Amino acid sequence: MKYFNTTIIEKGRRRLEPIMAENKMEAVKLAKIKFPFTMVVKAVEISAPVENRVADTWKNFRIKFRSKIPINDKISTIRQIAVMSDAGIAINTTLEDVSDNINNEELKEIYGAMNADINAGKSLSDAMKPYAEEFGHVALAMTTLGERTGNVSGAYHKLADMMENLRDNTAKFKKAVRSPLITLVAMAIAFTILIMVVVPKFKDIFSKFKTELPLPTKILLDLEWAFSNFGIFIIIIIFAMIYAAKHFYRTDKEFRYKVDNILIHPRFYLINKAIFLSTMHKYNLVFSELVQAGIPISEALETAVDMVDNLAIKEKLLTVNANIGRGMSLTEAFTLTGLYENMLLQMIKAGEASGQLDTMMSKVTQYYDREFQDFIDNLSVYIEPIMMFFIAALVLLMALGIFMPMWDMGRAAKG
Numbered sequence: 001m002k003y004f005n006t007t008i009i010e011k012g013r014r015r016l017e018p019i020m021a022e023n024k025m026e027a028v029k030l031a032k033i034k035f036p037f038t039m040v041v042k043a044v045e046i047s048a049p050v051e052n053r054v055a056d057t058w059k060n061f062r063i064k065f066r067s068k069i070p071i072n073d074k075i076s077t078i079r080q081i082a083v084m085s086d087a088g089i090a091i092n093t094t095l096e097d098v099s100d101n102i103n104n105e106e107l108k109e110i111y112g113a114m115n116a117d118i119n120a121g122k123s124l125s126d127a128m129k130p131y132a133e134e135f136g137h138v139a140l141a142m143t144t145l146g147e148r149t150g151n152v153s154g155a156y157h158k159l160a161d162m163m164e165n166l167r168d169n170t171a172k173f174k175k176a177v178r179s180p181l182i183t184l185v186a187m188a189i190a191f192t193i194l195i196m197v198v199v200p201k202f203k204d205i206f207s208k209f210k211t212e213l214p215l216p217t218k219i220l221l222d223l224e225w226a227f228s229n230f231g232i233f234i235i236i237i238i239f240a241m242i243y244a245a246k247h248f249y250r251t252d253k254e255f256r257y258k259v260d261n262i263l264i265h266p267r268f269y270l271i272n273k274a275i276f277l278s279t280m281h282k283y284n285l286v287f288s289e290l291v292q293a294g295i296p297i298s299e300a301l302e303t304a305v306d307m308v309d310n311l312a313i314k315e316k317l318l319t320v321n322a323n324i325g326r327g328m329s330l331t332e333a334f335t336l337t338g339l340y341e342n343m344l345l346q347m348i349k350a351g352e353a354s355g356q357l358d359t360m361m362s363k364v365t366q367y368y369d370r371e372f373q374d375f376i377d378n379l380s381v382y383i384e385p386i387m388m389f390f391i392a393a394l395v396l397l398m399a400l401g402i403f404m405p406m407w408d409m410g411r412a413a414k415g
Contacts, residue, residue: 253311
């Protein structure tokens with residue numbers, strides 16, 4: 001947003017009024033709405049006042065470090081807007097009521113600002129644009145659709161359904177991986193305790209053993225020495241590496257692309273499938289819903305690809321819209337990405353030929369949804385062999401490391 005001084009003549013007197021707008025034409029328009037029965041002469045761009053610059057700096061600081069808005073809060077407010085709009089309540093009254101009743105302070109502030117913009121003459125979609133990151137590009141697309149068709153309530157009901165679908169799948173996936181992660185952490189803690197408590201009791205005995213120690217015993221003794229002398233440093237280094245990886249993943253696009261590309265590699269058992277299925281389900285869900293809602297294909301593709309988090313997959317999907325612009329069909333563009341199975345491509349081709357693309361894309365979405373749900377339901381079965389392997393490896397290392405020297409000592413004593 002830019003700042004303008006608008007020159008206004010009222011009752012023969014000239015005065016300046018500051019206005020925030022995207023450009024001069026919009027500043028003049030907003031000034032006419034804000035100050036009716038006056039003559040707006042011109043608008044001149046000025047630098048932001050000091051207090052506004054301070055406020056903007058503080059706002060950017062808060063945006064950088066604030067936590068994400070809970071999706072349940074967003075869904076509940078969107079559903080409330082849909083219901084109130086369906087009842088014929090004016091949108092500014094609706095937003096004011098939502099702002100007054102929501103407990104989330106950030107959403108309260110956002111809806112309050114949107115209501116102020118609407119009262120100043122902006123449309124609902126224009127009022128939402130500054131908060132596209134908070135609500136998501138799909139919310140902005142559905143808002144624009146609702147305004148075009150005059151059915152904001154229907155668009156928002158559909159938007160709430162889409163967000164609930166994405167939320168449920170995310171929650172189900174997190175629940176599925178929570179148990180294996182807890183088990184792995186418990187195993188790591190138990191193994192560390194055994195290293196720190198059990199191994200030292202045998203250390204003096206092993207030190208008196210003059211022959212060469214077996215490799216498992218050497219590994220245990222080295223681990224015990226490292227944990228005893230550098231345990232705190234090891235923990236700090238581990239947490240520092242995790243923090244650094246997260247930081248670079250968020251801020252360095254090239255680093256993030258490399259990580260995303262590695263994660264979808266076939267060698268990454270389970271991880272690659274989980275990322276691929278969840279991404280393709282989300283992309284096709286948004287695209288099919290937008291096409292069914294009447295949004296043009298190019299705009300629907302652009303909005304859907306904004307929902308893709310994995311940059312390696314996103315790079316391939318970004319070529320779809322570009323290739324359609326060059327005259328390719330949707331099926332040909334999807335084929336070049338290498339992300340769709342032949343069966344799905346045939347379905348999309350049939351949908352294009354028969355004019356039922358929205359129906360076929362809905363079936364493609366259902367396919368990815370079934371595959372993703374089946375993957376989550378059987379995740380424990382897939383992970384169980386990996387868990388058993390790690391448990392067996394740790395138990396075997398512990399057993400061989402302690403008992404092999406004892407067996408050698410027993411044989412030496414008999415000899």
